[in-house]
Amino acid sequence: MKNSAIERIRQNKLWDFPGGIHPPEMKSQSNQTPIRHLALPDYFYVPVVQHSGSAGDIIVKEGDQVLKGQPLTKGNNFRQLPVHSPTSGRVMAIGEHISTNAKALPELTIVIKADGKDEWAKRNPIADYTQYDSGAIIEKIYQKGVAGLGGAVFSTSSKLNYATNRCELLIINGAECEPYITCDDRLMQDYTAELMQGIEILQHVLQPKEVVIAIEDNKPNAIQAVKFALKNTKNIQLRVIPTKYPSGASDQLVQILTGLEIPQGKRTIEMGIVMHNVGTAYAVKRAVIDDEALIERVVTLTGNRIGQKGNVWARLGTPLNHLLEQVQFEESKCFPVLIGGPLMGFSVPTLQVPVTKTVNCIIAPNVDEYSDEELERNCIRCSSCSDACPIGLLPQQLYWYSRAKDHEKAKAYNLDACIECGVCAFVCPSNIPLVQYFRDEKAEIAEIERKEQKAIEAKQRFEAREARLQKEKEEREKRIQEAADKRRETIATQQGEDPVAAALARLKAKKEQHQKVEIKAIKTTISGEPDNSELMAQRKARRLAKQQEKEQQAVTFNQEFTKTENSQTETDPRKLAVAQALARAKAKKEAQQQAATFDQEFAKTENSQAETDPRKLAVAQAIARAKAKKESQQQAVNSDQEFAKNENSQVETDPRKLAVAQAIARAKAKKESQQQAVNSDQEFAKTESSQTETEPRKLAVAQAIARAKAKKEAQQQAVTFDQEFTKNENSQAETDPRKLAVAQAIARAKAKKEAQQQAVNSDQEFAKNENSQAETDPRKLAVAQAIARAKAKKEAQQQAVNSDQEFAKIENSQAETDPRKLAVAQAIARAKAKKEAQQKENNNV
Incomplete structure (x- = not known):
């Protein structure tokens, strides 16, 4: 197939793909003026994920001073692209903020307050990139955060690393087929030389046999600029293709240039073909030669509610309302603002969302360009959607299965092959938003597959843990057995007592003693008369001993007190009187004690008689x-x-x-x-x-x-x-x-x-x-x-x-x-x- 692609491209012939449409282009509104710069905002909102992949690790914290182009995150592989500061300033916050999607869902975002200096971080530009090999150039492209700017935002470094030594045909996509969008058109007109340098760097890295630049015939100025730049270049060809939507899609452009159809489930690199957008080629040039990170891109501002239509350099993280305020934007609650083209774009609920690497166009239509969505009616099975589909799918069947949540049937009808170009919805006479149904179904299937994958990974972790525990158990038992065998061998050699046998004998004796105690307790419970005579005798002996000790202490105290008082009383008549009073009180207390004792004895006698009487x-x-x-x-x-x-x-x-x-x-x-x-x-x-x-x-x-x-x-x-x-x-x-x-x-x-x-x-x-x-x-x-x-x-x-x-x-x-x-x-x-x-x-x- 690789040789077939090269042979076909060398035939200098164009082919066609099935389906497709010719909607109104509406490009003349914004492609008449050069790309311009706008004033910077005070605050930038930089999402940590702006590409097709996962986020890197944040390497800054709140309060840090950052410079323009300084990395804010760090990745571990080519699918974790770093993001960079769009200007110099201070990191004010790191947290959730509304993001650039149809529902403005919050995403992890780094908020930077600009200091107005717009000072670059240290850069090391190079004049001759050819002295570096492919690996070094790919690493530099990765560190600068370059992603595909044609819409899919795949990691450019990942794509180049996978295609090294496999690429036969390099295609630079300048078709830009969707209405209203003109950012690539103006980039090819205004920055042709830099674009050619970026293409040469890609050519140096991939070493393809052929390089082709494809541009639709509705961009005559861009075609003339590229032709002029290619006068002294022999290894790069320019192919002007007819205007047809969606000729800018990857598979459809390959089919136009080579006549080859990419099989379902395969990628163009498997046929030796690599494709990059003109915006990506320009970003590669700035990353490799100028040592500048991808912190801005060209954005088309168009629509009848914008007074100064055109293309601007927009820093990543700039809120949309800041851009629109500088181009005479007319606010309206009746009409939405679209990000992307009218066929593949989406409306945003708020203008606070930031510009990211995916934003190529902002459309603000009025009543002449936008009408209220017509009422969705039942499908009439006209097959218009099937006839217009550039992939050759059956949108009518996919609609039924997506609406019924029949995921298996939807996958069987190749829902994942849909490129969401919007052609089917454009031609549907019943005004059915087919693309929206397909997007929702894809999201549900992806969520189900994600949960299944997590379940599989959890099961694998569980099985690995069980295997590890079993292995540890076997090893532990093996060590115990080896130690026991070694001990027995030592005992047998020394002819001594086996400690294990002795321990078992002690345990057996202790168990027998415990059983005897239990049997005795059971017999006592059955007879109802436990033998507590020994315990009672001990208690009585302790009580008598304690009583005798108290009495002895009292006698000793009285004797000592009497001696002391007598010695003082003999010479003191007042003390003698006190002693006599104490004696009388003591005698009275003894009499009362005797009476109380008599009453107690009488009560005991009465009780003893009452028991038998x-x-x-x-x-x-x-x-x-x-x-x-x-x-x-x-x-x-x-x-x-x-x-x-x-x-x-x-x-x-x-x-x-x-x-x-x-x-x-x-x-x-x-x-x-x-x-x-x-x-x-x-x-x-x-x-x-x-x-x-x-x-x-x-x-x-x-x-x-x-x-x-x-x-x-x-x-x-x-x-x-x-x-x-x-x-x-x-x-x-x-x-x-x-x-x-x-x-x-x-x-x-x-x-x-x-x-x-x-x-x-x-x-x-x-x-x-x-x-x-x-x-x-x-x-x-x-x-x-x-x-x-x-x-x-x-x-x-x-x-x-x-x-x-x-x-x-x-x-x-x-x-x-x-x-x-x-x-x-x-x-x-x-x-x-x-x-x-x-x-x-x-x-x-």
């Missing part, structure tokens, strides 16, 4: 129950008081509620009398305890008499209150049937009280008989007293319950026709429920 046990239980009941009664009194407060406000205007309040008052009086009896018992017990400390039998008799007396007085007070209340109620009940019912309930309660009084009397008589026997037996006396108290309290509680039930029945019969009484009944029911809940809580406690 069911009567004493019953007495103790009765006393505990009485105490619990007393506390519950106190809680009931408190709840009654609260209920009475709420009811009094309603009783004042209702005689029926007055009767209810009176009944509650009587119950309250009874409870208070019972509480008084309890308090009197406690006071009497306190008075008697001082006299009966040494006579427990008399103390019990005195307490029983006091309780009987207090109960009798409380009952007498209740009888007197009932009589007076009955007189008042009878006078009202004669004319009120409801009051009559209340009076009847009171009478029944009174009868029950009398019956209880009789029961109390009989109990007292029984107690007298028992007392005659209990005088000789104090235990029987205490049992009888406890039983009597419990019985009296139980009967009092039962009476309260019965009276409450009777009263509730009467009130319910009246409340059915009286809503106010119904409310009273409900309040009483709530109070009763509250009492029962408190009683349950006390029982649980």
Whole structure:
């Protein structure tokens, strides 16, 4: 194929490619004036990635002073192109900033504030590049950050390094086929000599058999300038090709010049063909000969909203709005600003994006050049897109698969071969933005492939790690085995004890001992009687020893103190008096201690008897129950008081509620009398305890008499209150049937009280008989007293319950026709429920 390409190019013949279009050129707006320079901005925004590849490492930091052309990043290979400072100044920030893409997504950017000096870094220009070999020249091109300026921005050094000794045909692309763009046209007209030097450097590096410059026939001035420069050159040919879009694409230009079609998936270098843009050739000249980094490029400023159309030298990192402000730009919210040509370019959402190596044209159209996007309609299967496609693809099918996200089908129909020239969208009668669908689908497929590649790399790392760990494990086991074998050999040689066997024997013995302890513990758990006699004996011995030590210390201290005091008292009467007072206090304390000891011994004796005497046990239980009941009664009194407060406000205007309040008052009086009896018992017990400390039998008799007396007085007070209340109620009940019912309930309660009084009397008589026997037996006396108290309290509680039930029945019969009484009944029911809940809580406690 290489020989075929050379043979065909030497035929001086042109071929054609299928498809293509002839859109309006619109180039005359900007190619009439030479390239000019504009004022520099105050701030430059330099993205660290401006080429097709990855970013290098940043080698500056915030606050650093930089010079024009100084490198800001450093790469490790040809695909990591460095970027350079476009002017002298200070690094103000390094971080995310909007970038030059369709969505202005943020990218890592270095912000430089210009100092106005525009001072170059140190340069080493050379006059004769031929004294350097290809490797040195490629390295210099790489260090200066030169990339392809035709649109793809591939690393020029990477492309040259791959094509060295393989290139047969070098093509310099000056076609510039897309409408509006004229930067290459003006570069060929204004800088023809420098362009030729760049081409000669590429020729020196690649050593091709043929060099061809291809220019479209719609650039007559550029053609004349290049022809004039080539008069004295024999190894470079100029080929003028017909105007047709997209003849400037790499594969289509090769097909025009050689008639050869680049197979799918292959590159032109595989056929011995290398292609570079005229802008790239000029940048190579400045990098190699002038030792200048790629910090600026020619940019076309065109469109009807720009007053001074033309081409300018734009420093990389300059914001678009700074360029447009200097060319009489007319701002408008209705029309966008495009970067690139109208077919392959894109609109930007903000003019703050910077100029990069990819920006070759800025278009600001108005209503005559730009119309609102027409409504997208359904595909009519006209095949216009397929007929115009210069690659020979089926855009209609790719559209369906891209829209349906059928990635496999899209790849099967060679979506990756699409050069996104926009011809299909240009000719589509349904206004379908086919290129946009294809770009989105390519992005999704690339993301999927990136994730798959990362998964493969992760799997490889995991497998490598597992293999490394397995190898380390095997090596470790091998070392252990070798050490064990060596140890055994040493032992066998010395006829000594095997340390491994000895260690195993010790472990076995320890395990057997542990098992014995566990078996013993299990047997103890099963029998339920562990043998703790030895442990208890040890504890007792320690306790006795500690007690004896304390007693000995006390005796020694007393003796020493006594000796000291006696020696001073003999000559001092005041100290003698103090000593006598201390002696009396000590004697009194000893007497109290003896009394306390007697009480403790008596309590122990009683407890020892109560354990074998069911009567004493019953007495103790009765006393505990009485105490619990007393506390519950106190809680009931408190709840009654609260209920009475709420009811009094309603009783004042209702005689029926007055009767209810009176009944509650009587119950309250009874409870208070019972509480008084309890308090009197406690006071009497306190008075008697001082006299009966040494006579427990008399103390019990005195307490029983006091309780009987207090109960009798409380009952007498209740009888007197009932009589007076009955007189008042009878006078009202004669004319009120409801009051009559209340009076009847009171009478029944009174009868029950009398019956209880009789029961109390009989109990007292029984107690007298028992007392005659209990005088000789104090235990029987205490049992009888406890039983009597419990019985009296139980009967009092039962009476309260019965009276409450009777009263509730009467009130319910009246409340059915009286809503106010119904409310009273409900309040009483709530109070009763509250009492029962408190009683349950006390029982649980």
